[in-house]
Amino acid sequence: MDKMNQQPPEDHTTASPERRGTALLKRRMFSLRSLLLLVIFAAFVFFLLTRFQLDWGSTFETIAGMHVGYYLLAFVLYYATFILRGQRWRMLANNTGELDELPHGHLPTVRQSSVYILIGWFVNSITWLRMGDGYRAWLFARGSGGSFSWSLGTVLAERVLDVASMLLILVASALLLSTTSVSKVALTVIWLTLAVAVGSLFFLAAMKMWGSRFARFLPSRLEAEFHRFQSGTLGSMKQMPTVIALGGGAWLLEVARLFFVVQALGLDVSLALIAIAALSAAILSTVPIPGGIGFVESGIIGVLLLSLSRQDAVSIALVDRSITLVSVIAIGGVVFLLSQVWQARQRSPEYT
Numbered sequence: 001m002d003k004m005n006q007q008p009p010e011d012h013t014t015a016s017p018e019r020r021g022t023a024l025l026k027r028r029m030f031s032l033r034s035l036l037l038l039v040i041f042a043a044f045v046f047f048l049l050t051r052f053q054l055d056w057g058s059t060f061e062t063i064a065g066m067h068v069g070y071y072l073l074a075f076v077l078y079y080a081t082f083i084l085r086g087q088r089w090r091m092l093a094n095n096t097g098e099l100d101e102l103p104h105g106h107l108p109t110v111r112q113s114s115v116y117i118l119i120g121w122f123v124n125s126i127t128w129l130r131m132g133d134g135y136r137a138w139l140f141a142r143g144s145g146g147s148f149s150w151s152l153g154t155v156l157a158e159r160v161l162d163v164a165s166m167l168l169i170l171v172a173s174a175l176l177l178s179t180t181s182v183s184k185v186a187l188t189v190i191w192l193t194l195a196v197a198v199g200s201l202f203f204l205a206a207m208k209m210w211g212s213r214f215a216r217f218l219p220s221r222l223e224a225e226f227h228r229f230q231s232g233t234l235g236s237m238k239q240m241p242t243v244i245a246l247g248g249g250a251w252l253l254e255v256a257r258l259f260f261v262v263q264a265l266g267l268d269v270s271l272a273l274i275a276i277a278a279l280s281a282a283i284l285s286t287v288p289i290p291g292g293i294g295f296v297e298s299g300i301i302g303v304l305l306l307s308l309s310r311q312d313a314v315s316i317a318l319v320d321r322s323i324t325l326v327s328v329i330a331i332g333g334v335v336f337l338l339s340q341v342w343q344a345r346q347r348s349p350e351y352t
Contacts, residue, residue, distance in 0.1 A: 055311050062265055062315040070264035071319070078257045078323050081250040085158075086114030088246035089140070092154045095243075096235035098146055098228070105145040115335060116140050122332025125291040125325060139339075149225040153232020158247075160200045165247045166279050167193045169255070176272035185303060186272075189280050196283075208234055254278050261320045269307050269316075277303040281324075291325050 090113045099105030108116070120136030133155055141151035170193055174186040211230050215223045255271075258278040262269050269277075277300050284299040285292035297317045304313040 054314065059311045059315050059318075062267075062312060063319060065266065066319065067264045067266065070260045074257045074260035074264065074320075075323055075327070077253045077260065078327075081253045081257075082114040082118050083110065084246050084250040084253070085117050086110045086112075088161075088243055088250070089113045089117065089154065089158055091239060091243055091246070092157055092236035093140070093144065093146075093151070093232075095238040096150065096154070096231050098150050098231055098235070099144055102145050108140060108143040112143055113140065115339070116143070118328070118332050119336050119339060121328050122336055125329050125332070127290060129288045130286070147225070147228045150228040150232040153229040153234075154236050156229075156233045157236040160197075160204065161243060161247050162251070163193060163197045163200055165244065165251045166282065167197050168248070169251055169275055170279055173272040173275040176270075185306060186276050189276055189283070193279075193283065204234065251279070251282075254282060257323065258316075258320055261323070262316055265312070265315055265319060267308060267312050267316065269304065273303065273307055281320075285324075291329075293325070296325075297321060 087110050090107055090110055093099070094107055099107060116136045116139045119139065120132035123132030123135050124130050125132075134152065137151040137155045138148050140146075140154070141148045144151070167190070170186065170190045174190060177186055207230055211226070215226045215230075218226060255275045255278045258281075259271065259274050262274060280299040280303055281292075281296045284295040287295045289295070300317040300320060301310075301313045304316055308316075
């Protein structure tokens with residue numbers, strides 16, 4: 001009788017794709033390999049900083065004298081960007097009209113959309129290849145009842161709009177610069193962003209003009225998924241003034257965050273240079289390594305060295321990354337774990 005009452009072990013080969021994908025993501029995020037890679041990159045950043053003459057005592061003294069009020073304001077402004085991004089993402093998804101055709105389709109709230117983005121950034125901070133972008137697209141698809149490919153298309157549209165917003169802010173910042181050496185740095189960042197923008201626009205144009213022809217060569221199932229992806233990407237490009245305003249507002253808050261970090265440390269940097277440093281860090285954060293570690297810090301320090309000493313530039317980079325990396329791992333990790341608990345409770349028989 002006991003043998004008859006025993007439950008058979010779960011067959012992972014027959015588990016649903018969603019459960020297998022979530023289990024795989026958890027193993028990758030919390031694996032020893034991921035932790036070792038973070039340690040290696042942290043050691044690499046430490047080596048780059050210490051191979052030059054740097055007065056660490058002066059650096060930490062600057063950080064210790066930080067104005068807490070300005071730091072907290074920078075912290076709040078940073079997390080306010082998630083609300084604007086959540087509202088914009090929700091609007092992009094609604095623009096496609098995809099959910100209107102589904103019997104159980106519904107838009108996630110602004111709060112839910114913002115939480116999905118935060119979880120995605122947390123995953124990006126601890127995994128390779130920016131897996132967080134795909135994971136938050138999956139969360140949005142599950143929460144809305146839409147398809148993953150459609151949701152991933154809205155994420156791509158979001159990224160293209162981000163590049164356009166960054167390019168506008170960078171150009172405006174460059175026009176405010178007067179020093180030749182600073183202008184060269186600004187132009188380098190602008191040209192890089194412009195190249196990404198042109199490439200993105202070319203991809204969108206190619207998808208619009210030749211996407212249907214390309215889809216014909218795909219297997220029927222992949223063809224359907226490609227059309228959903230195309231709908232999520234191209235169909236979201238509506239109500240552009242509001243969408244651009246939300247995205248631009250989020251990036252201006254990113255600049256404001258770094259501005260108040262500088263103010264918290266009692267340092268003097270021009271607003272135009274702060275904007276270039278903040279957006280350079282954002283561009284370098286897209287490098288497909290955990291949190292862009294090593295690249296983001298080098299970008300902030302490299303730009304700010306044009307106006308500050310090495311000690312002061314390092315101080316700003318460390319304090320800023322305590323917000324954009326450390327707090328995202330801490331807060332995003334808690335939100336991620338709570339979401340997993342909630343999902344487990346929803347799957348529990350007593351909730352079905």
